[in-house]
Structures are given as structure tokens and as C-alpha cells.
Amino acid sequence: MPKLIVVLGDQLSPALSSLQHLQPEDVILLAEVAEEACYVKHHKHKIILLFSAMRHFAAVLKQQGMSVYYLQYGNVNNMTSAVSAALQQHPSLEQVVITQCGEYRLQQEIDQWSQHFSLPVQVLDDDRFICTLSRFSQWASGKKQLRMEYFYREMRRYTGLLMQNDQPEGGKWNYDADNRKACPSDMQQIAPLTFSADDITEQVKMLVLKHFPDNMGEVDNFCYAVTGKDARLAFMHFVEQQLPRFGDYQDAMLLDQPFLFHSICSVYLNCGLLDVRWMCNKVAAAYHSGAVPLNAAEGFIRQLIGWREYVRGLYWLLMPGYATENYLQATRELPAFYWHGKTRMRCMQQAISSTIEHAYSHHIHRLMITGNFALLAGLSVKQLTDWYLAVYADAYEWVELPNTLGMALFADGGVMASKPYAASGAYINRMSNYCQHCHYKVKDTTGDAACPFNALYWHFLHRNEQQLAANPRLALAYANWRRRIEADQNAILAKAEHTLIHLEQL
Numbered sequence: 478m479p480k481l482i483v484v485l486g487d488q489l490s491p492a493l494s495s496l497q498h499l500q501p502e503d504v505i506l507l508a509e510v511a512e513e514a515c516y517v518k519h520h521k522h523k524i525i526l527l528f529s530a531m532r533h534f535a536a537v538l539k540q541q542g543m544s545v546y547y548l549q550y551g552n553v554n555n556m557t558s559a560v561s562a563a564l565q566q567h568p569s570l571e572q573v574v575i576t577q578c579g580e581y582r583l584q585q586e587i588d589q590w591s592q593h594f595s596l597p598v599q600v601l602d603d604d605r606f607i608c609t610l611s612r613f614s615q616w617a618s619g620k621k622q623l624r625m626e627y628f629y630r631e632m633r634r635y636t637g638l639l640m641q642n643d644q645p646e647g648g649k650w651n652y653d654a655d656n657r658k659a660c661p662s663d664m665q666q667i668a669p670l671t672f673s674a675d676d677i678t679e680q681v682k683m684l685v686l687k688h689f690p691d692n693m694g695e696v697d698n699f700c701y702a703v704t705g706k707d708a709r710l711a712f713m714h715f716v717e718q719q720l721p722r723f724g725d726y727q728d729a730m731l732l733d734q735p736f737l738f739h740s741i742c743s744v745y746l747n748c749g750l751l752d753v754r755w756m757c758n759k760v761a762a763a764y765h766s767g768a769v770p771l772n773a774a775e776g777f778i779r780q781l782i783g784w785r786e787y788v789r790g791l792y793w794l795l796m797p798g799y800a801t802e803n804y805l806q807a808t809r810e811l812p813a814f815y816w817h818g819k820t821r822m823r824c825m826q827q828a829i830s831s832t833i834e835h836a837y838s839h840h841i842h843r844l845m846i847t848g849n850f851a852l853l854a855g856l857s858v859k860q861l862t863d864w865y866l867a868v869y870a871d872a873y874e875w876v877e878l879p880n881t882l883g884m885a886l887f888a889d890g891g892v893m894a895s896k897p898y899a900a901s902g903a904y905i906n907r908m909s910n911y912c913q914h915c916h917y918k919v920k921d922t923t924g925d926a927a928c929p930f931n932a933l934y935w936h937f938l939h940r941n942e943q944q945l946a947a948n949p950r951l952a953l954a955y956a957n958w959r960r961r962i963e964a965d966q967n968a969i970l971a972k973a974e975h976t977l978i979h980l981e982q983l
């Protein structure tokens with residue numbers, strides 16, 4: 478049966494399940510469509526990356542002799558219209574095939590296709606993930622708590638990565654405690670590999686400038702890889718140059734060094750330019766050859782086969798209800814500095830300016846700076862999750878929603894995290910040198926120059942006492958709060974209230 482194979486913008490892998498068993502009469506559809514480009518106000522780099530990578534991917538398929546129907550931006554509004562146009566152009570096609578997509582929203586649309594087109598529609602498993610969704614639900618079934626650590630151990634056993642028979646390499650499953658060193662201030666980051674734009678990317682840059690002029694970011698400094706070949710080069714640069722120090726400094730932050738030793742390869746992995754098994758094997762091989770320490774190799778592999786697979790499993794298990802959860806009833810308007818980065822809080826300015834410049838910031842910026850601030854200030858869950866989905870080049874809802882709504886904002890009431898990742902300025906001061914370069918004083922909780930994170934931290938605990946006080950992991954924090962004399966508590970709460978009213982002025 479001749480088939481139309483629909484490949485989405487984040488499915489750019491030659492080994493994609495829908496691209497196996499191709500027949501000469503089959504047609505492959507790729508489409509730049511308005512709905513996907515506009516459902517949030519994506520960063521310019523994210524759109525350039527995907528459109529350019531899609532065009533490069535289509536060119537390779539054509540070179541290999543396949544029949545490709547490519548719709549450039551401006552021709553159709555959504556994926557359904559793109560399929561319709563392809564079927565009209567190729568009336569001999571009798572079936573539609575697609576690999577399961579990464580977002581509930583679009584999968585709902587795809588699920589209508591069979592009825593809409595009166596054709597069989599086959600949705601294949603996305604085997605670019607190691608854990609199938611049915612395997613994940615089997616793991617989750619009957620469990621009271623779905624903690625990543627136990628899932629991760631199963632994945633280590635399943636893949637055999639960093640295993641010696643049935644025991645973890647080095648005797649411990651998790652070297653997280655060895656991933657939290659602060660960086661000496663004079664340490665220099667090793668930046669990821671960058672790439673210059675070819676003709677295809679230049680054309681896409683013009684397109685983005687024309688159609689998305691007000692979206693975050695500039696087109697001129699776009700320097701991501703847009704082909705699998707270049708993405709693999711970027712990853713090997715990480716393994717050889719950055720990975721040896723990645724383990725120690727995974728959670729560290731230094732002024733004007735937004736990458737430190739991070740790979741940024743989530744950008745490539747999540748749109749299909751890199752393969753998770755290939756990446757993990759390269760990292761494991763670097764460890765076995767003695768080139769990188771165990772805490773670095775384990776820390777990286779944990780993010781891929783543990784964390785990444787776990788959030789994807791949770792997403793599909795808990796959608797659609799998950800997207801509307803708001804356990805702490807956080808509804809405050811997102812301050813404008815999330816979009817322009819102009820704030821006197823150095824930590825926020827650093828995290829947001831790297832986001833604006835590169836459509837990227839690393840996990841501690843996202844969790845402990847912009848996420849933590851939103852948690853403490855009770856910013857709207859919906860507005861914040863939309864922000865993360867828009868501004869990061871690696872963000873699709875399957876990965877963004879659990880990480881933001883669950884992990885950073887505790888809006889799922891503890892499905893993902895055993896306690897909220899709420900922290901005062903002291904944590905940021907320990908993990909970075911930002912506070913030394915800040916308008917605010919990290920040691921102060923009240924007073925005009927006090928670090929806003931401090932009073933907001935106590936306000937957060939106080940206002941959410943009903944939902945959080947019974948959590949054993951917060952017992953010490955609540956004990957510290959209750960130990961303060963009432964006058965101190967009142968002064969701190971008043972300071973926080975004032976801060977919350979004047980968020981835009983921070």
C-alpha cells in the first residue's frame with residue numbers, strides 16, 4: 478500500500494520508525510506550518526534551527542532517491558492541511574504513517590486524521606526513546622511514588638550502561654553528590670562548538686526575520702548545527718573537551734560563562750539530530766578508556782536514560798490533566814523582565830540574557846534561578862510553562878511541562894519532586910559568583926538592598942504552610958521559621974509583600 482509518511486520538525490532522524498521499510502512509491506512529507514510555529518512565541522533560534530534542519534534533512538532524503546513533498550512556510554496553516562495538500566498532490570497514496578509525536582496537543586489532531594481523510598493512519602512507537610510508553614506505565618503501575626532514581630536503576634540494568642554484571646560501576650548508582658562543586662571564579666568555560674550559516678540557513682534567517690520579527694532573540698548570532706553530521710561533531714567536542722569537568726561543575730554558575738561545561742546537545746537530541754544510544758555509548762566509552770571520571774559519565778548518562786526518559790513517560794502517563802495542575806495556586810503575572818532580562822538581580826539577568834542570546838540556559842539556571850524565583854513569587858504556572866516552551870531551543874511539551882510544572886513549580890503537588898526546589902539567595906551564592914556582582918546584598922533579608930530571594934523564600938513557606946508543612950523534607954525549614962520572633966517574621970513578610978507588589982522594579 479503506497480503511503481504518505483509524515484515527519485515532524487522534531488523527528489529529524491534517519492532511523493525514525495516511520496522511515497523504515499520505505500517503498501519506492503512512498504512519499505515523505507515535511508511542512509513548515511503556522512500553527513506549529515505560533516502555538517507559543519518561539520525564540521527565533523528555535524524556528525531557524527527547526528526550519529533549517531528540516532530543509533537539510535529533506536535534501537538528504539531527496540539525494541538518497543526518496544520522494545519528498547516539502548511545504549515551505551506560508552503555504553499551509555497546520556499539519557492537517559499539509560497532509561491534505563500532500564494527498565491531493567499524490568492521489569495514489571492509500572495510507573498515512575507517522576511516528577508518535579511529542580505533544581499531546583498535536584497528537585490529538587493526528588488522531589482525527591483517519592476519520593478526516595478516510596484513510597488508515599498508522600501511528601508508530603517513537604523508538605528514539607529507550608523506554609517504550611507501555612514499559613513506563615508497567616513500571617509506574619501500582620507505585621505510590623514515581624521517583625526518578627528507581628526508574629533510572631531499571632534503565633541502567635536494561636541498557637547495561639555503566640554496569641558490571643548486575644552491579645553499578647564503582648559500587649554506587651548515583652554520583653549526584655559529586656556533581657555539585659562550586660566553580661573557582663577564575664575558571665574558564667569551554668564553550669560548545671559553533672557553526673556558521675550556509676545558504677539554506679541564511680534563507681531561513683531571512684524568513685524568520687520577516688515573519689517573526691518580534692519573537693525573542695536575534696537572527697545574526699544563530700550558530701547551532703542543523704545537520705546530524707554537525708550535531709555529532711558538536712557532541713564529540715563535548716565528550717573530548719567539556720565532559721571531563723562536566724561532572725564536578727554540573728550545578729555551578731559563573732558570571733558571563735553561560736555554558737560552563739554543558740553540552741547544549743539537548744537542542745540536537747530533542748529534534749532528532751542526535752541519537753540517545755549513540756551519545757550514551759560515546760560517554761561510556763570515554764569513561765572506560767580513562768578519559769573522563771565516573772561522576773562525569775554517570776552524571777551525563779543519568780540525565781539521558783534516567784531523567785529524560787522519566788519525564789517523557791510521566792508526561793504521557795499524566796496528560797491531559799497534568800497541564801492544568803496548580804497545587805500551590807500560583808497565578809501572579811509574569812514580570813516583563815522574563816522577556817527582556819533587564820533586572821538588577823544579577824542571577825536572573827544572567828539566566829535570562831543567556832536565554833535571549835542563545836535560546837539556551839543550563840539546568841541550574843532553569844531550575845534554581847528563573848524557576849525558583851517563579852516558585853517563590855507564585856508566578857502563574859501557565860504563563861511560566863508557556864515561557865519555557867517558547868524560549869528554549871530544546872523545548873517541546875513532553876520535556877518542558879514535567880520539568881517546569883512538576884519539578885520547578887511543584888504544581889503537581891509532589892508527583893515528581895519529594896519537596897519544592899525552593900531556595901534563598903544563600904544557595905545561589907554558594908553555587909555561583911553572581912552575588913558578588915549584584916546590586917542586592919545576599920546576606921540581607923530585609924531593607925532596601927536585601928536580596929529578593931530571601932524574604933520571598935520565607936513568604937513562600939509561610940503562605941503555603943497548609944500544603945507543605947507536613948512534608949518531612951521541609952521540617953527543618955519550618956522549624957527555622959517558627960523559631961524566629963514574631964517581630965522578625967512580620968518584618969520579613971512585609972518586605973516580601975512589598976517585593977511582590979513591585980516585582981517589575983526589581
Ligand code: DLZ
Nearest residue numbers: 485486487508509510513514579580873
Ligand atoms: C516547534 C516547531 C516549529 C516551530 N515549527 C514546526 C513546523 O513548522 N513543522 C513541524 O513539523 N514541526 C514544527 N515544530 C515542532 C513541532 O511543534 C513538534 O513536532 C510537536 O510539537 C511535537 O513535539
Ligand code: SF4
Nearest residue numbers: 822824902912915928
Ligand atoms: Fe541573585 Fe540575590 Fe545573589 Fe543578587 S544577591 S545574585 S538577587 S541571589
